Amino acid sequence: MLRIIKVTGESLLPDYKEGDYVVVTTIPFFFDSLKQGDVIVFRHPVYGTMVKRVEQVCLEEQEIFVVGSHPQSLDSRQFGPIPKSWVTGKMLWHIVKPG
Amino acid sequence: MLYNLVQALDQKLGFEEAKAHCDVPCGIYDPIVAQINALTVVRMMDLMAALEEGAEVGKKAYNNSMSRYIAVKEEHAEKAKHEIRVIYGDFINDAHIEAHPELPALFHKIMKLGGKARQTADRENGLAFVDAINQFAEIFWAVKGVPTKKAKAPYAPALEMVYPDL
Numbered sequence: 565m566l567r568i569i570k571v572t573g574e575s576l577l578p579d580y581k582e583g584d585y586v587v588v589t590t591i592p593f594f595f596d597s598l599k600q601g602d603v604i605v606f607r608h609p610v611y612g613t614m615v616k617r618v619e620q621v622c623l624e625e626q627e628i629f630v631v632g633s634h635p636q637s638l639d640s641r642q643f644g645p646i647p648k649s650w651v652t653g654k655m656l657w658h659i660v661k662p663g
Numbered sequence: 664m665l666y667n668l669v670q671a672l673d674q675k676l677g678f679e680e681a682k683a684h685c686d687v688p689c690g691i692y693d694p695i696v697a698q699i700n701a702l703t704v705v706r707m708m709d710l711m712a713a714l715e716e717g718a719e720v721g722k723k724a725y726n727n728s729m730s731r732y733i734a735v736k737e738e739h740a741e742k743a744k745h746e747i748r749v750i751y752g753d754f755i756n757d758a759h760i761e762a763h764p765e766l767p768a769l770f771h772k773i774m775k776l777g778g779k780a781r782q783t784a785d786r787e788n789g790l791a792f793v794d795a796i797n798q799f800a801e802i803f804w805a806v807k808g809v810p811t812k813k814a815k816a817p818y819a820p821a822l823e824m825v826y827p828d829l
Contacts, residue, residue, distance in 0.1 A: 567678075567679070568669060568672070568673070568678045569678060569679050569680070569681045570673060570678045570679070570680045570681070571680075571681060571683055572680045572681070572682050572683065573682045573683035574683060575683040576683040577683075577756055577758060578756065578757065578758035580683060582683075585666070585669050585670075585673070585678070586681070605681045611682065612682060613679060613680065613681045613682065614681055614682050614683070615681035615682070615683050616683070632683055634683075634756060637683075659665055659666050659669050660666065661666060662666055
């Protein structure tokens with residue numbers, strides 16, 4: 565299945581900015597092949613739905629280390645790697661806000 | 664065109680949002696704090712100059728007031744520098760600098776003017792400090808896509824300030 569998600573916040577600047585859209589696949593099959601550089605959407609129990617870039621995948625632990633590009637990004641550097649079960653989407657297309 | 668189509672669908676259907684979160688509290692940056700601190704520096708310089716013209720020079724009350732004015736000037740010059748450092752370090756990124764290449768030099772200028780505002784009671788330097796921070800505010804709001812306006816501060820010293828035009 566596909567879903568369209570709107571990006572808010574600035575932690576993935578300059579590649580993804582506030583108001584951009586990402587089209588994600590929600591089919592878990594695609595989460596098995598996640599690799600460094602993929603952009604994923606996941607549901608954090610405290611911070612809600614987040615979009616970040618995959619930095620590292622630990623297959624043994626089924627955990628993913630996610631980061632943003634902004635120096636102040638709130639990501640795995642603060643809250644640690646996330647379990648793969650939190651992932652709700654893998655980005656397929658990026659729809660850039662013009663201007 | 665694709666974006667406009669998706670945006671129209673979003674407005675109708677309300678797509679889920681995913682936060683590209685920054686450090687909590689994300690996105691709360693405002694140069695107004697630095698602007699008010701810089702304004703306070705000039706205000707203290709004015710109060711110091713007025714005190715010098717009074718009849719109490721050298722007396723206990725004079726020394727008390729003068730030392731307080733100097734302490735507040737020191738504190739607020741440093742606070743203004745701190746606020747600008749936070750915005751520059753935490754918010755401004757490479758894309759912003761690419762769009763506003765004058766930013767690094769302006770940042771450095773604010774740091775130098777702030778240092779001199781602490782070292783001296785030179786009002787011209789104080790005015791330049793306010794002016795430079797106003798320029799920084801103008802760029803900051805441009806980056807955020809917020810229009811600005813210029814208006815005199817509603818308190819002494821009634822210097823012209825840059826405010827977001829909301």
